[in-house]
Amino acid sequence: MKVLMFGWEFPPHISGGLGTACFQMTDALVKQGVDILFVIPNRFKDEKDNGTRILGANEVKIDFKSFWSEEYFKHLSFVEVNSELVPYIGINDYYNIVNKNYQTKETFEHNAFRYFSFQGGYKENLMEEVEKYALVASNIAKENDFDVIHAHDWLTYKAGIVAKKISNKPLVIHVHATEFDRSGENVNPTVFNIEKEGMEAADRIITVSNYTKKIVVEKYHQNPNKITTVYNGIDIKEGETNKISNPFNKKIVTFLGRVTFQKGPDYFIEAADKVLKRDKNIIFVIAGSGDMLNRMITLVAKKRISKNFFFTGFLKGNDVEEMFRRSDVYVMPSVSEPFGISPLEAMREGVPTIISKQSGVSEVVSYAVKVDFWDIDAMSDAIYALTHYPAINNMITKNATKELKKINWDKAANEIISIYNNVTV
């Protein structure tokens, strides 16, 4: 089985969970004998090697005289007007961007060979990069031999669609998140349209949870029979994890993730406030950065709970693990979480978790306290219980460790391979 896979990030150059998921998924697929050509916008050449062939869109030489690119232009009009509308940033960053000098836009010289440059990540020219990426994808689809196309998240759906048109090979799209998760009801229409186009063009849709499948059915009006849920997995580390004692001699309750609307940091603070009214011997930490960070800092100052509340900023590499190892309880109060790998990472470090019911991960985990994201009473009760009653804490921690072993990428890879087999017959 040869797969042409379109992704947006690959370790070590990752900014979200998508890159990690893609790495571990391809890892498991390659082990089962699948041949993967994985396309990313910008190849840095220090990508982790797991047997996946990595191709950077920036490395592909494009011949503009070629029929296929002309064909592509017929299929997709090149829209640049929206290129400043970036769905991953907040108002402050946006302000900075519009006040910055624009980079000169790429010009298209016909009758010429050329390479495209990509920044990768989620920068201000994201929309433009999505288009360029799709353009390059047409060339890749023409030049390479494969059985199936697999595209991860909306950034690569256009590329997937073009590749399908060029090659007539089946397209599988993998929904790791939707615009409704990121933005609530205030969806970016451009992103929504790309997502919907991708779903319509796909032969098969993979969602990372039934929670996401429901959104795809209800908000994007897709036929449920075309959708299969494949849960993400998690690698189990061997050996004991050691807790790091903290200088406060107090229990630490942690939120770790982007500080954005989607992740519900405000509910975490409201719950913390309630807990602190009962017990001042608990420390709360928000680890991460995002467009709501400054507002959250102000909220904590306003509530006068900063003595017990800390912000670490964005954590990299080992700091994430260290944060888990310092934590006594992990809370994921996401407003809408297609899957949510971080509670599993916390469980892996032996930390009991409280997760919102509005998450995919709550479908696969039994030993976690599940609350509605808006129910700050239930959330604060759970925090109080896990920090005060050793019995429930121990029970959850012990069983969660066992439970984790069942949530692995090999299982996910098998399910994905059967989807490949299904669409290629």
Place this chain on the structure above:
Amino acid sequence: MKSICFYFQVHQPFRLRPYRFFDIGNKHNYYDDIQNKWLCRRIADKCYLPTNRLMLDLINKYEGRFKISYSITGTVIEQFKLYTPEVIESFQKLVDTGCVELLGETYMHSLAALKSEKEFAQQVSMHTKLMQETFNYTPTVFRNTELIYSDEIGRMVKRLGFKAQCMEGAKQVLGWRSPNFVYEHRDHNGLKLLTKNFQLSDDIAFRFSQSSWKEYPLTCDKFVNWLNAIDSPNCVNLFMDYETFGEHQWEETGIFEFMRYLPEEVFAKSSFDFQTPSFVANNYEVKDYLSSVSPVSWADEERDISAWLGNDIQNDAFDQIYEMEDLVKETQNNDLIDVWRHLQTSDNFYYMCTKWFSDGDVHKYFNHYSSPYEAYINYMNILSDFRLSVENLMHNDK
């Protein structure tokens, strides 16, 4: 008789180092030594040393007719001792001429006056002691941090034995009155008040090199004409940061030349003389009594304390540092008390200011943090570590 009264503020804070959450409980050095050293050296070379040389020249040249005053904070003296001791010597030379008055203030350039009279009094006496030790000089006129003044602060300053206090000539206090006279505390308690002429002071301190200003460029001739145009003044109080010379206004702007020729122009074309604050307070008649219930300062358009205590993060940090007063003093541990006092330096709260759009530019210039929130987080992390140190000490003692 009419007088020009120059007063220059000399201050540098101990800037705090980037201090992470993971550092809490592990690292107890809070100051950014490298940056403090670098900045102290730079400002000494660009401002303090050349300006002191200039002032000494002028004092010598006019044989006692050119007089100025300074307020030098404890935190800047500490840094001079550490990094640029020659600056202290040059100030000593100035003070020795007898044409220089030194004003009293809080040692830490703190906002203690707004929160704790006890701490305020202690910091003022620490500063007086430092002036005596360093310059053999006992201040009799007071200036509070950033010219922050209120009726209540005036009462405290009076109780500490000062005969006069410098303050901003803020419109909300003066109303229709002119800043160019001597006033007195509303209680008729004998505390004279010298109000800053912010128009003429800021013409030098802020607008001097602003090419968009319609009076640009500012010449001595023009400035003396403005002084002469003032309707029967007693004193024109020109109060500003000393760093105006060579640091806020670079040498290239001509600020040194302006100062070098100003006395000559004043003596030649006007009937003004130069006097120090205590002379002005003693020799001019009190014109009226001033009252300010809420604190006024020399900062920003608002002339209030919102640059330091204007938002939730500033108020939170401020309350927390003073909340620890009794506990810290109970330890009787001089090192801890010293750290606690340094954390009170008003600049720490200034960095947390979120007034972006009106005076944000000035704030940004003085701020080594990329955002006020970052400043707050850093400060609170340090404060947490400090609190743990204090608690551990108290715990072990018991």
